[in-house]
Amino acid sequence: MNFVKTRLAASAALILLGALPLSAADLKVGVKSEPSSLDPQFHVLVPNMQVTFAMFDPLVMMDSKLVPQPALAESWKATSDTIWEFVLRKDAKFSDGSPLTADDVVFTLNRIPKVPNSPTAFTLFTRQIAKVEAVDAHTVRITTKQPYPLLITDLANLPIMSTTAASGSAPEGKTTVELNRGEGLVGTGPFKFVSWQKGADLVLERNPNYWGKPVEWDKVIYRPMTNPAARAAALLSGDIDMMEDPPTTDLEQFKTNSKLSVAEAPGTRIVYIALDQKGEPSPGIPGQGKNPLMDKRVREALSLAIDRKAIAERVMGGVAVAAGDLLPQSMFGAVKARQAAPASDTAKAKALLAEAGYPNGFQITLGTPNGRYVNDVRVAQTIAAMWTRAGVKAEVAAAAPPVFFKSRDNFEYSAYLAAWGNSTGEMSTTLRSLVGTRDPSKGSGTSNGGRYSNPELDALLEKASATMDDKARAELLQKADEMVLSDYGIIPVHFEVPVWALRKGLTYAARADQYTLPQDVTSAK
C-alpha cells in the first residue's frame, strides 16, 4: 500500500511538472453532466442552471450561502402585500453591448410559459406571479396572485434574457433549438457563449461588457465526465483544472495531496429515510398483521439505531454532516435545539422495540435508488446493517433511479432512502413536499412517499405560506419542523456537503446550491 501511495505521489508530482496549463487564463471544469439545453428557460436542473448563471444574471442572485443578494435589481420593495417594485441597475449591459431595460425583464418572464416540451418548466417559479409591468425604463412592477413571501427566492432562478436578441418568429421568440446553437444566447453575465459540442466541451469566453467585478478567465470550458473516477484521474493528470464531486473515497488523499486543493460548501441537501405511515399492513414488512411503523416508538428506535457520525465519516468520507434537522442551522426555519444529530443508542432502540411489542424485531425492506445521490446504495446498506444489529432485519432493495421512483410513487416501499435539495433556503418548501399531506390539487406532499399526514402541521404550513413578516413566519416554520421531528415522521440522516477539487493555486467560493460557477473561481495570488 505504501508502495502504491509513494508511486502515486511521485507520478502526480511528475504530472504537474510536465503539464502546466497552456494558457494561464483558461479554466477547464470537469462537470458531472452536461446541460440538457442552453435555453435558460428550458429545464430546471443543476447542470443547466450553473451554465446559465455564467452567461446570464437574474434580478436577485443567491450568494454561496443561499442568501438573496441584489444582482440586476439594485433594490426592491413591496408596495403592498401583493405588489413589488424592482429598480434595475443602470450600468448593466448585455454581451452585445445593448443596455438592460425593464422591457427585457417583462419579455423574459412572459417567455417562460411559452417554451414547449420543457421537462421541468420554469413556471415552477412564476406560478404565483399574476402580472409583470415596466413602470419606466428601469423599474419593474410584479403583482402576485396572493401574498407570497417567496417571490424573491423564485426570481433568483430566473435569468434575464435580451428582448432584441431572443425575439423570433416562434411564439416564444428564439426557440430552444436555436438557443442551443448559440443564436440569441445573449445575457448580462460574466461570460458569453463560444461553442457547444454535445457530449463534449461547452466553451465560454469573457464578456467584455460585463457590469460586475471583472473575472479572471479568458475562456471557460465545461467538460462532461460522468464517471467520478475518470474525473479524478483527469484532475490528477492535469487534463482539467477543477472537478465537481470528487469520489468521497479519494478525498482523504486529495486533501493531503500538495498539488490539489479541495473546496467544500455548507450542505443543504438532506438525505433522509421516509417510513410508510399510511396504514396497515405495509408491503415491505412481511409476517406482521399490522404496520409496526405506525407506532412512534418503532420509528424512534429506527432513528436511534442509526450511527450518523459513522456514516458521515466512513461511508461519505467526511463530506457529509450528520443531521438532526431537515435544514442546516443557517437556513430559515431550522430549529436550534436540533442542530446536533442524535447519538446512536442500539440498546435503547432494542428496548423501545420491545416496549412497542416487537422484542424479536421484524423484517423490513429499505428501498434506495442506485446512483442518484452520493454513495446512495452504500449508505442504505450501512443503515440496513445498523438496523439489523438493533433487531430489525433489514434488506436493501436498490434500483435504477427510474425504477426506484416508480416503486416509490406506487408506494411499494415500507422505508426508503432519498434526498431533498432545498433551493429556497427556507423550511416551508422542504416540509410541504416531504411531509405535507399528499394533495395534488394544492401541490403539497409531492415527495411524501411515506404518506405521513398531520392536519395540524398542514394548517401551520398553510398559515406560514401567507405570512409576510419574516420573524412570525420563521416561528411558525420552526414549530412545524419540531412537530414532525419529535413525531419521527421522517428520519434525517445527513447533509451532503457539495465538494470540488481544484489544482493547487485555485480557490472556489463553494456554493451550497452545488452550482459550479466559473466567475467564483480565483487563483490564489
Next chain:
Amino acid sequence: MPVFIINRLLQAIGVILVMSVLVFVGLYLIGDPTSMLVSPEATEIERQALRKALGLDQSIWIQYLTFLGNAAHGDFGRSFLTGQPALQLIVERMPATVELVVVAMTFALVVGVPLGILAGLRPKAPSSKAIMTGSILGFSLPNFWIGLMLIMLFAVYLGVLPASARGETVNIGGVALSIFTLDGWQHLALPALTLGMAKAALIIRVTRAATREVLPMDYIKFARAKGLRPSRILKVHLLKNILIPIVTVAGLEFGQAIAFAVVTESVFSWPGMGKLLIDSIITLDRPVVVAYLIMMVFFLVILNLVIDILYIAIDPSAGEKVRD
C-alpha cells in the same frame, strides 16, 4: 443479386418493427420518464402538463402508432430530455464513435494480421506460442477492465496520456474529426487501444487458423517447388487466400465494435453515440433509444451486405454460399 438485397432489406424492416414494439413496451414498463425529468418540487398539475406535452398521457398503443406514422415520414420524435430531434442527436455523436472504431480496427488489423501469419507459419516456435497465449489474454479479459487498467497505468501513474474525453477537433466537411490534431490522437490513444486489443487478438487467431489451412494447399507447395522467393509466396499466394476469412471477421467485428463502443465510451467519457445510448436508457429517453436501435439495425444490415459483396468480389465461387 437484387432479389437478395431486397430480401435483406425486408428482413431488416421486420426486425425493426418487432424491436421497436419490444423497446416501446419495455421502456413503458420500466417507469414514467417524467419522474426522472420533472423537478421534485413540481405539482401534480405540472407533471400532467408535461405528460401531455410529451404525448405520454395517451395509451401505449396510440403512442406507438403515432411514432410509426411519424417514422414513416422520417421523424423519429424528439428527445424527452433535450427537446431536440432524436435522430439529430445521434448523428451529431456519430463521428466520434466511428472515428474511435475505425482507428481501433485499423490497429487490430495492422497488429493482428502479421502476428497471425507469423504464428501460423511456425506453429511450434516459442514466439508463436507466446503470441497465441497473449491473444487469449487479449480477447478474454473484459473490455472495461483493460480500459481501467490502461487509465491507471498511462494516465494516473505515468501521466503521459489523458484519461478521458475527446481531443481538439477539426471541422472537415461539416464533420468534427479529431484524428487531424495531435491533441486528438493523444485522447484517442487509450480508448482505441482498449477497443482494439480484443479485436487484434481475434484477428491473430483468425489469421493463424487461415494460414495453417492454406499452407498445406497444393498451390503453395507448387510455388515453393518453383523456387519462388518466400516473400513473394507470402504476398501473392498466402495473403490473397487468407483474405476472405479476415475480411469476413473484420467486417463482423466492425459492427460489434460500434456496439461495444458503449463500454469503452463510458469508461473514457468518449462523447460518442454509445454513451448517448447508456445515458438515454438511464433517463428513459425513449425516442433516442428507439432511434438509436433503428439506426443500428440499418447499419448492421448494410454492413452485412457490404461484407457479402466483398466476399463475392474476392472469391466469386463464394456467391452461392452467401445466398444460402
Next chain:
Amino acid sequence: MNTPMTVSSTAPAEESPFRRLLMQFAENRLALVGLALLLLLAVPAILAPWIAPQNPYDIGSLDILDSQMPPGSMGEMTGITYWLGTDSQARDVLSAVLFGMRTSLLVAFVSVSASLLIGATVGLCAAYFGGWLDALLMRIVDIQLSFPAILVALIMLSILGQGLDKVIVALIVVQWAYFARTARGTALVERNREYILAARCLSLGWRRIIFRHLLPNCLPPLIVIATIDLAHAIALEATLSFLGVGVPVTQPSLGMLIANGFEFMLSGHYWISVFPGIALALAIIGINLVGDHLRDVLNPRNAQ
C-alpha cells in the same frame, strides 16, 4: 466477442469421443494448467458459504468501522483477519471474491447450459426436419446473431430490471443462437449417416432419434463452444454489472466488485478492485486455455 467457429464434422462413431478427448487432453501442458487454474478457483468458490471467513451478504455481520482496511489487518469488532483487506462496506475482500466468483460462475454455467439445451434442440430439429421449419428457425438465428450481444443484453436488462435470474435470462437470449447454428451444421452431416438411416428404417419416433442418436454424436463441437462461451458469459456478465444493469448491488459478482472498487484505486486502496480483477482474469484465462485446447483436439482438420 468472437464468433465460435463452427465445427463441421466429428469423430467416427466407433470410438467414444470422450475417451479420445481425455487422452489427448492429458498431452497438452497448457491445457492442464488451465484446468488446474479453473479447479483452484471454482472449488473454493463453490464451497464459499462454508469456507469463507465471512458471509458478505449478511449485512448484520458487517461493521462499518472495519471498512477499507488494508490486506492482512485484523477486524476490531469481528476478530477476523482480512487477508485481502476490506471494502467500503467493511466486507472481507477475500470472502467477497469467493462469493462473487460463485455468482459469476453460477450465472455462466446456468446460462450456458440452458443456451446449449435450447440451441441444440432448435439446431437438431432444424436439421432433422429441414424444409420450412429449418428456414424459419435459421432466419431467427441469423437475425439474433446479427445483433451485438452487448446491445441485446443491455436493452433486455434495462427492460427486465436487475436481478440474478434476469441476467441469466438475458445471457441465454444472446447465446442460444450460436449453439443452434453449430448443432444444425453438425447434425446435417450426421443425418445422412448409416445409423440414423437405420433408426429411421426402424421407424423410431423423431424424439428418440434426435435425442438418443443424433444428439450424442453432435455433442463434441457443442461442448467446445460451451467451454469458450463460459468465458464469454463471465466477461459479459461482468461488463453488464460494470454498466450498472447486472446483478443486484447487494450480491456483487466479480464484475461489480471491480467496478465498485475502481474509484478506490486513486486513493491507494488498490485491493478493493485489484483482487477481484485478478480472480476474474484467472478464471477467464483458465477456461479459455481449456477451451482452446478442446477446439484443437476436436477439430479434425487441426488434429492431423
